[in-house]
Amino acid sequence: MMRVLTIFGFLSFGWADVLDILMVATLIFFLIRSIRGDSTVLNIVLVLVFLLIIQAVVTALNMRMMTVLLNTLLDVGVLALIILFQPEIRHMLNRVAVRSGLTRRTGQLFNRLLGIKEEKMGSKSAEELVEAVRTMSAEKTGALIVLQHKSSMEDYMSTGDRFEADINRRLIMNIFFKNSPLHDGAMIIVGDHIAAARCQLPMTNRTDIPAHYGMRHRAAIGLTEDTDADVLVVSEQTGNVSFVRGGEIQTVNDVKELRQLLGSMMTQEGEK
Numbered sequence: 001m002m003r004v005l006t007i008f009g010f011l012s013f014g015w016a017d018v019l020d021i022l023m024v025a026t027l028i029f030f031l032i033r034s035i036r037g038d039s040t041v042l043n044i045v046l047v048l049v050f051l052l053i054i055q056a057v058v059t060a061l062n063m064r065m066m067t068v069l070l071n072t073l074l075d076v077g078v079l080a081l082i083i084l085f086q087p088e089i090r091h092m093l094n095r096v097a098v099r100s101g102l103t104r105r106t107g108q109l110f111n112r113l114l115g116i117k118e119e120k121m122g123s124k125s126a127e128e129l130v131e132a133v134r135t136m137s138a139e140k141t142g143a144l145i146v147l148q149h150k151s152s153m154e155d156y157m158s159t160g161d162r163f164e165a166d167i168n169r170r171l172i173m174n175i176f177f178k179n180s181p182l183h184d185g186a187m188i189i190v191g192d193h194i195a196a197a198r199c200q201l202p203m204t205n206r207t208d209i210p211a212h213y214g215m216r217h218r219a220a221i222g223l224t225e226d227t228d229a230d231v232l233v234v235s236e237q238t239g240n241v242s243f244v245r246g247g248e249i250q251t252v253n254d255v256k257e258l259r260q261l262l263g264s265m266m267t268q269e270g271e272k
Contacts, residue, residue, distance in 0.1 A: 048078070121147070125167040125192040126262045132172035133232060133241055134255050142236030143176040144186040144201070144216045147265070151227035153188050153195070160185055160199030167192055176234075186219065186231075202226060204247070213249070220244040230265060 028049065051074055058066040121129075129145070136143050146153065161182060165171060167189065175182045175197050185198035203215075204222035220231035225247040233242040241252040243261050252258045 048074075051077075120191055121167075121189070121262070121265075122192055126259070128167045128169045129172070129189070129232075130255060130258050130262065132169035133234060133258060135169065135173060136176060136234045137239045137241050140236060140239040141173065141176050141178065141234060142183075142216060143172075143232070143234040144219060145172075145232040146186050146188045146199070146201070146223065147230040147232070148188060148190045148195075149228045149230070151229055153190070153199075153227075153229065156186070156199045156201060156223070157188055157196040160188075160196045162196045163194070165194045167194060186223075206247075217242060217244070217249060221247050221249065224248075 051070065055067070055070040055074065058070060133143070133145075135141075146156070171194065172187070174180060175187060175194075177183055182197040186201050187194060188196045188199055201219035202222040203218050204225060206221065209218060209221065214235065214237070216233045216235070220233050220242070221244060223229055224231055224244050231244040233244060234240075235242070241258065243250045243252050243258070250261075252261065
């Protein structure tokens with residue numbers, strides 16, 4: 001037993017080694033937790049972890065040929081993975097940053113340094129939005145409405161039609177009217193203004209989403225996985241309203257609940 005410990009360098013096992021192991025285990029835990037549901041990225045991470053463990057074993061056993069082979073494989077393989085899976089890796093890093101709060105804290109710091117004031121939705125605009133969603137739900141008019149927070153929506157706005165308009169229930173309903181040229185895609189709201197419509201959102205890669213959720217819900221989940229935005233979805237088939245945050249869907253049962261969700265969102269923004 002002592003010989004095995006000597007081979008792997010654990011004979012002088014101290015507090016630094018304990019801390020080292022705990023930090024690596026914590027890093028792997030949070031990494032896997034942040035990408036759960038995304039089978040492609042998860043498989044990549046698991047393969048890399050497995051290769052690193054094998055590399056540590058063959059290095060400790062002084063297996064020179066295997067060490068050289070694995071070092072070369074990891075050097076070339078990691079570069080190839082970055083090139084081949086660039087979108088998945090970018091989404092993973094975005095998700096880690098958003099869920100860890102790094103995006104929010106960094107945004108606050110830069111806004112303070114540059115003197116930029118964030119736009120927040122007022123109570124009048126929130127009520128106009130609530131009434132628009134209520135009417136579209138009753139009429140089964142499909143809608144996808146993004147509420148921007150800290151994360152910039154510029155990339156997504158560029159895929160649609162930009163304009164600057166106050167939040168108005170009739171305007172929102174006209175945009176999502178089935179014969180409107182702007183109804184297909186997402187509307188993006190920044191503060192008290194409608195900033196863009198007919199925008200394309202990223203689809204989630206998750207496979208555990210119930211079948212009754214359509215493309216709008218998948219797009220809402222995909223966006224909220226990568227950013228801190230909230231999304232309202234009105235189903236065209238059922239008229240049901242969903243509130244999506246952090247990749248999780250919450251069914252909105254009535255107007256009162258929708259008002260509470262928007263009110264809590266404005267309160268959280270005011271406290272940030």
